[in-house]
Amino acid sequence: MTKSSTGKTTNARRGRLPRGTLSQELIVKAAFRVADSSGMDRLTFQALGRELSAHPTAIYRHFRNKDELLLALIDALHEEALANTPPPTGDWAHDLMQIAIHTHDAFLRHPRVGALSAARPARRENEFLTVERKFDCLRRAGLNDTDAVRYHRVFADVVLSYSAMDASLASLAPEVREADVRAWKTDYLTLPADRYPNIARVAPQFVELDDPQNFVTAVQAIIDRIRARAEEHRRS
Template structure:
């Protein structure tokens, strides 16, 4: 059966081209995933195509279909593969549910900052693959050990993931700005906010030296701690509700 014809299929090779393609048996999923990481880091996932990837591995685009059904399958495999390489196998439960969730948050944060060019796309996708399954299992176990019931644990799992990935993606977005723009945004909190007239912005004027920029590491850590405090408070509230006498 012939490979599907897609928009990634290249046109005729230019006259005089002497570029040699890889021998058929040398192209593997590992080779493709490694090349996909390079292309995505350079061009972003939005500009990522089978044609650009085939050029990277010096192969014909249709040969990629022997390993991946389409671009989306490859993207999901790439995202899960990168997660596995960043922190796969490093999540081990301890006797502290708080520390376990804090560790998971730190790994996700570090991972997305490692790939800022496509951190937003990675954060938004659901891969349905082994590393993601392991992360969800680990987080649910920690939330249940915190004392939440299953309904609350399921809700807090989603909120926790959204908060952590959103904050990390914002920081990653700063990293891919051109240096002049990034420095301007960062310096605004250190300079421009301090120059605002106190009569017009009294609160800002009084606290300008304490304001944090988006990339301040204390911001992410504080957000995680606030979330963990909320979990603990919710679990305590549930315990008190269960222990309250009927009709009390």
């Protein structure tokens, strides 16, 4: 605090948010900006205070700790994915694929948060809505309750873990990421054929490590299995 020329006490820092205007939504948006630009290690309440022109203690009124903030960021990823996912159609498989694609896209737009999101349930509204939509697809596919629960778990794990893995790759330093991607087009091509005959045979056809079709292929394999399981129910 400093005194002005009139003798009144004023804030030395300009632009500080007025008391009572800070919200969870504003904090989450600021947290994404800090994480996207500097990484999760630099995402501290002190850094958020600087980003928001607010005292760090004000953030504690909305989030008890960084882990609680992380769960809110994960739920915000689900919210972003839902906002971009088209409404349900008459094709459950198409709808399930759209949920997967837009979840993957959201993770890649915020890779430093997405890389930490696979195993953490957000336990918040947008995650609940996402799970509800996936179960709607599985029930329309023809699965009974037991299979719907099992295949939802497998589908969700594939989508989230693959999205987190791709986010981890995207969040690497550019030179590290480039070396990892290049390995499949250089290192593997030079392996001796007498020791690695199967690799030598297919190495020239290796797809890029970050090829988006890799994710789609993985999700399609799960959808195909769901369709096959539903057909087994119909036959029985």
